[in-house]
Amino acid sequence: DGGITQSPKYLFRKEGQNVTLSCEQNLNHDAMYWYRQDPGQGLRLIYYSQIVNDFQKGDIAEGYSVSREKKESFPLTVTSAQKNPTAFYLCASRDREDEKLFFGSGTQLSVL
Amino acid sequence: GQNIDQPTEMTATEGAIVQINCTYQTSGFNGLFWYQQHAGEAPTFLSYNVLDGLEEKGRFSSFLSRSKGYSYLLLKELQMKDSASYLCAASLLTGGGNKLTFGTGTQLKVEL
Numbered sequence: 001d002g003g004i005t006q007s008p009k010y011l012f013r014k015e016g017q018n019v020t021l022s023c024e025q026n027l028n029h030d031a032m033y034w035y036r037q038d039p040g041q042g043l044r045l046i047y048y049s050q051i052v053n054d055f056q057k058g059d060i061a062e063g064y065s066v067s068r069e070k071k072e073s074f075p076l077t078v079t080s081a082q083k084n085p086t087a088f089y090l091c092a093s094r095d096r097e098d099e100k101l102f103f104g105s106g107t108q109l110s111v112l
Numbered sequence: 113g114q115n116i117d118q119p120t121e122m123t124a125t126e127g128a129i130v131q132i133n134c135t136y137q138t139s140g141f142n143g144l145f146w147y148q149q150h151a152g153e154a155p156t157f158l159s160y161n162v163l164d165g166l167e168e169k170g171r172f173s174s175f176l177s178r179s180k181g182y183s184y185l186l187l188k189e190l191q192m193k194d195s196a197s198y199l200c201a202a203s204l205l206t207g208g209g210n211k212l213t214f215g216t217g218t219q220l221k222v223e224l
Binding site for chain 2: 031033035040041042043044045048050056058059088090094099100101102103104105106108
């Protein structure tokens with residue numbers, strides 16, 4: 001079955017530590033996105049990529065980094081510079097012929 | 113800047129009809145999405161409006177007025193399982209490609 005896989009489902013970060021959230025899709029989609037969701041809030045765009053080896057900052061990119069070395073993979077690193085990383089992180093992808101976003105099941109990141 | 117507004121909470125009765133409104137002020141507007149999200153889960157696609165007018169899909173309908181910057185989602189014959197957050201999102205054309213900007217979501221509670 002085609003889809004978007006995010007791992008892990010739950011992740012804990014210690015102070016000063018970088019952590020990487022995985023996002024893999026086998027839908028052959030060109031565009032991929034990372035969103036952050038805080039309790040009771042909507043989704044805020046962190047980074048997005050329209051094509052391999054290219055990505056753009058979203059509205060809240062500070063303290064995060066991404067790479068897009070392969071079409072199917074778009075990992076997100078939450079760096080120690082992100083002072084309030086606790087949130088639900090959602091990865092999404094989109095086909096260039098379709099406006100609709102397909103979402104992964106999310107990763108809940110918490111700080112120890 | 114981009115601004116999308118929707119009510120924070122709504123309550124309705126099982127079997128009734130509810131309308132969730134969304135207003136937006138954006139540049140590069142390309143279309144309007146509605147997503148449904150249950151707690152701790154990924155958003156799921158409900159509708160996409162590009163042109164003005166009403167689009168009906170089973171118990172759910174969505175309306176768009178581009179000149180007024182206004183959309184609504186209409187849910188008929190409400191069921192308990194419709195209790196969820198409903199996210200309004202504007203598709204925007206930017207120099208870096210398409211991106212979706214989300215409102216904060218409307219938490220709908222369906223009661224007996």
